[in-house]
Amino acid sequence: MPGWISWLTGMFSAAPPAERAPESRLFNPVPTPRGQASDTPDHAHQLEHHLFCWLLDTEPRALTADISAHAGVLERLGQRLRAGTLEELPRRPLSLPMLMRALSDENTGRQALTDTILQDPALTDQLLQVANSPYFRPPDHTIESVDQAVFLLGIEGIRDVISATLMRPMMAARNSREALFARRCWLWGLACARASEIIARSRNQDASAHFMVGLLPALAYLTLRRELARLCPSGPDGRELEPALVRHAIACYQWATCQLLANEWSLPPKYHALLLTAERPAPDQPNTALSDGMLMGTREVLRNAHQRNLGEDELRALVSLGDETFAQVRKALRQILQEG
Template structure:
């Protein structure tokens, strides 16, 4: 049970040991239900969605993801060892201002001036925040946001929380070279969409919206981290410059949740983040989907639909996401507008 021990370990010490990952893991994990056959049906549906996601992220034909991976087992074993021993060289370090920001954002009494002061104390965060706040994913109008104080005023405390989370993570996911450019770009778009979906679904459930936005970004950050770590292992061992898509897909699927837990632990995120990750990885029998799980499902489906990729039918979407038709329509409208504006911005630039 990869997530459980990672979570418990993270609560008591700063050096995490990630137990051996299961050979078959998924991003989407339906819980068993009382209706015979329904769990298997849902498992098949979400398995197809995950396959479509990897085909798009890795920009390959589906057949290439089904190729043999025996030649890369030693590299996978080294990746697993690094996760177990907390020796991931590509794991993003905790941003220096994150603890102070987490405390401020979790306190409902935090005032605008205090938030502005904390942000301005980190010049790199200030630059990133203004870039993110002016992106089509967050800017509420055509007017340019020119200062941190203006951003906090225009977006409000709730809005600025999500901008801060995105601003903290964006530099870690920026492409370092042409080889990872497309993967990084698509992972970021996918992560933002899933995070926004998780945030909106959390609002429907009257849960913590800004925390769900941040935890919704972690799988995308885990993906770029795993890709870089496996690439580093390949180069160090002289195995080639890049792992084959099938092996990379296996690494992403096998270690995505362990890497998310490790990120949450190293960054000393609150225990509820570990609990949400665990619930998404190992849902209890007959447990309703969490906001994170439904956010990942809906965000993935809408990103693929907008990119004109192979996808799920409308009927299957309704079956796997635990939202009413009215709630589903509300969330999808926001996601579609965000994706359309993001694409229009890329075309203009």
């Protein structure tokens, strides 16, 4: 997609030569209208800080430690990202193009979709495992075949299962050092994806696209952590990557990495657009479904893990959701997290 490649090239070519790249924000709720002062706490920033504490299993002060000694590592990471040469960037799943074509065709029937999935035995086994997880399995049902999965979940439901199935192997921990981080990223990604999907459906938007895009930040986080591990492997004392370094690298490059993933996988332009509007919301417009989904997913994951987060009133002030949708998302996430 030349248009998106050009956009990415232009964005990175203007990167300043500073030792530390400027941070981007994960949560970008609609800003205060121009000319109107705001003396309220930055709850979105607080929520992001709590998220990093949990993902990195560290205390708040560790996230603000001095990382000036790692300026060279961060610069090399930025260079690799600008050049599109991240060694840990996941390559496109082999089954993705075939499945994207089948799922994007409104005329694709249940049997045709089942036959497409069955062409990949490994995908079939993984799909059944994911379909039987608390995030997807219908109440009181065990899904034993692809045909049954498509029948019980429907075309839209099976799209979400396929997205999660394709992403799951990439999110699996490679070693004990990244195990906790990978597991928490996967849980957080699923929660954000499900919340984004529900909100998008309530707005008559493409729910399946929002589900897949909702998973990308979690994969981007793990990708950046793995790239850092390549750039500064632990010494003989076995020390882990410094939380402040991981946090800063992610904060600088999270959205750019999401865009590179979408580009590497040749996802349709609307996926890029969903990411871009979440990163750079339009003034005087409600939050996007992806932005609200990530806020809701993050808050509920942290609440379920008994971590510091936001109160309900603080969260309500950040999201652009009506009472009914807010309650629906919260109920769905709490049920899934409790069961899982």
